Amino acid sequence: MLVIFALVGLPTGFAQPETLPTAPGTNIVGTNNAGSPVAEPVPDAYLPPAPPIDQNDSHDAMTLLDNKKQIKVGDQLEYMVVEDREPPEVLLVDEDGQIEIPLLGKMPADSHTAQDLAFTISEALKKEHYYQATVLISEHQAANRRGIVLVMGEVQREGVVEIPSGDILRVSDAIMRAGGFNLYADPTRVSMIRPNAQNPESSQRFDINVGQILETGRLDQDLILRANDRIFVGRRGDSSGQYTLSGAVRSPGVYPISIGQKITLSEAILISGGFTEFGDGSDVTLMRYGEDGSRTEREINVNEILEKGRQDNDVLLQPGDRIIVDEKWVTF
Structure with a gap:
């Protein structure tokens, strides 16, 4: 004869399993054979927000940033707001000396230090977007270039020229890195084509007398190149x-x-x-x-x-x- 017992509860006098404290970010899903609770991590989406950073700690964290080395055109910076609990973003200092800050847009960075730029951005963010913003900025070490330009026409070596990180590359510089003009080149007939990032079907054209620039040293006429610019050196003719x-x-x-x-x-x-x-x-x-x-x-x-x-x-x-x-x- 088969007898089946259904347990509907523990009789009085039996020891109840002890409820053990669990670490934050875990969830009890059952017990093991020994009666101990089994926990699994709670997905990040369900984690409670981080406790607010003390205002003094926020200030102290930003004062530890570099306050000597000046940021320059071409630098790549690691940027983060601690309160966002997000990994840092890499921001490029463009040819105008500016960086694109999330929520704020373009801001000048050239000639600032990481410390004073962080405090400036923090104050701007607190005006409309944050109660407190701990901004951390540091140099991005992994980058060694910030783009390329294409040099074609009457130069010694047609092809790609890299724009090195932390450096300014002008039209005449790119031509020199392409080996300089060849015997058939007309230095007075150099064109630079700049694609429109917003509209790939359109572009700007600049005609540049590089021969005159090299003779006079007029850097104000020697345009600063941006990534994906194209340079064409014309052929000498009558x-x-x-x-x-x-x-x-x-x-x-x-x-x-x-x-x-x-x-x-x-x-x-x-x-x-x-x-x-x-x-x-x-x-x-x-x-x-x-x-x-x-x-x-x-x-x-x-x-x-x-x-x-x-x-x-x-x-x-x-x-x-x-x-x-x-x-x-x-x-x-």
Whole structure:
């Protein structure tokens, strides 16, 4: 005969299993053969928020950051807010000396130390987003470059040039790292194409007279490169003529127009380095001579072309054209 007993509880007098304390972040799921509780970790999503950091501890943590070495263009920084309980992010100091801070957007970082930048960001975060923000910033050691540029055309070695971390790379630098100009190069005809990160189908073009930069040392005309820029060095050829640029521009002089080259008035201004501090871009004179020796003059507002995109007002230059940029009237 088979007898079945159903246990509905422990009789009085039997010892009850002892309830043992468990560590935070665990959950009791049963007992083992010895009657001891079995626990499993609670998923992170269910962990209670970390206790608030004492205000003095927060301040002390940021004062321990580096306060001597200045941050510079090209640096990669590890950034974190302790209260977020998230791993650090790597932020790049771009060519304008700025970094993109979550919740805040672009902020200047160049020439700051990690310590003073951390305090600045902390105060900005506490204005709208945090009751307390312990910001930690340090140098990211793993990075050795921050991008590449492509150099093509009449150079010794066409191909990729790296932008080293912590360094500024200009157009002339990239050409030198590509072995310099070859025998057929025209240093006055260098173009830099910059893709639009927001719209891959569009880009900006800059025409640069690197020959003049190397002769004069005018770094303000030698553009700082960004990742994925492309440089094209043109081939030397016969000139179809030249134009003259005078007045309040940074590099007045006589400029060649190569065969097949098309250059507008606004491009000629940019190639020369742009207007001086007192240059009047709203009233630029273009003088043109006909085959019979007749002369015509036209006043053009180049500021509108450059600042408002009024390309319909731009003029294609011809050999023999003369451009005159007057100075603004200054009153005291």
